[in-house]
Amino acid sequence: MHVENLTLAYGADAPVVSGLTLEVPAGRLTAVVGPNGSGKSTLLRGMSRLLTPQSGQVLLDGTDIHKLPARELARKLGVLPQGPVTPEGITAAELVSRGRHPHRGLFGRLTAEDDAVIDEALAAVELTELRERPVDQLSGGQRQRVWIAMVLAQGTQHLLLDEPTTYLDLAHAVDVMNVVHAAAATGRTVVAVLHDLTLAAQYADHLVVMGEGRIAAEGRPVDVLTEELLDDVFGLQATVVEVSGAPVVVPDRRLAG
Ligand SMILES: Nc1ncnc2c1ncn2[C@@H]1O[C@H](COP(=O)(O)OP(=O)(O)OP(=O)(O)O)[C@@H](O)[C@H]1O
Numbered sequence: 365m366h367v368e369n370l371t372l373a374y375g376a377d378a379p380v381v382s383g384l385t386l387e388v389p390a391g392r393l394t395a396v397v398g399p400n401g402s403g404k405s406t407l408l409r410g411m412s413r414l415l416t417p418q419s420g421q422v423l424l425d426g427t428d429i430h431k432l433p434a435r436e437l438a439r440k441l442g443v444l445p446q447g448p449v450t451p452e453g454i455t456a457a458e459l460v461s462r463g464r465h466p467h468r469g470l471f472g473r474l475t476a477e478d479d480a481v482i483d484e485a486l487a488a489v490e491l492t493e494l495r496e497r498p499v500d501q502l503s504g505g506q507r508q509r510v511w512i513a514m515v516l517a518q519g520t521q522h523l524l525l526d527e528p529t530t531y532l533d534l535a536h537a538v539d540v541m542n543v544v545h546a547a548a549a550t551g552r553t554v555v556a557v558l559h560d561l562t563l564a565a566q567y568a569d570h571l572v573v574m575g576e577g578r579i580a581a582e583g584r585p586v587d588v589l590t591e592e593l594l595d596d597v598f599g600l601q602a603t604v605v606e607v608s609g610a611p612v613v614v615p616d617r618r619l620a621g
Pocket residue numbers: 374377380398399400401402403404405406407446
């Protein structure tokens with residue numbers, strides 16, 4: 365994916381993302397980090413056609429995403445928005461099966477292959493046992509994993525995930541990052557917005573730091589995630605140490621009084 369000079373705004377408001385250019389490394393995991401309100405979700409919306417750019421373009425395999433028919437785009441690009449709304453009464457397996465919609469004909473039934481993909485996606489997030497449970501009766505973390513399974517089941521070459529590990533305990537966050545990393549290891553291109561800087565640095569091949577609608581820095585996590593950058597972009601006083609080649613962020617304590 366290539367993002368060229370993208371400017372994104374909501375209605376008549378001032379642009380939230382201005383003139384952003386980004387080459388997303390193919391077949392790699394790119395993590396996008398940045399403070400609340402820095403434009404991460406807006407960027408992902410612009411990259412997935414949920415938001416029409418004021419100017420600039422997003423190229424997918426060389427084609428402007430706005431020139432692709434919706435169905436064709438859905439076969440190439442899977443999107444997990446931040447805080448997706450679960451349809452009422454739907455079971456985990458039913459929600460995951462929706463990921464197969466772009467692959468089916470009009471009124472098409474699920475094929476044996478679809479069923480296998482759905483089973484595999486549920487197993488990848490360890491929800492096989494809960495597959496018949498209504499999603500609104502799952503815990504926040506379980507629900508989040510159902511959504512991830514849904515996007516995985518879509519079987520797209522490109523994935524955009526907005527905070528896939530929010531609501532997850534650290535062990536399940538690591539499980540999800542393993543699944544996401546495995547997707548990239550099999551050649552899929554993944555962009556994930558993450559808040560946990562240490563987790564992002566452990567898994568990302570490429571790290572993009574957003575600040576106020578622009579890219580403040582990008583590159584290998586170990587080169588990008590410095591104490592100076594954390595102070596500049598996040599206003600965070602922290603110590604960065606290196607563990608097995610990846611930076612670990614330890615915030616400095618600020619005690620009241
Ligand atoms: N639907 C909307 N209409 C108007 N303004 C919006 C809308 N969505 C987001 N914004 C504004 O755009 C800016 C960037 O929001 P965005 O959701 O992209 O941030 P973010 O980096 O994803 O933050 P977070 O880490 O909190 O998810 C914010 O100032 C926000 O108020």
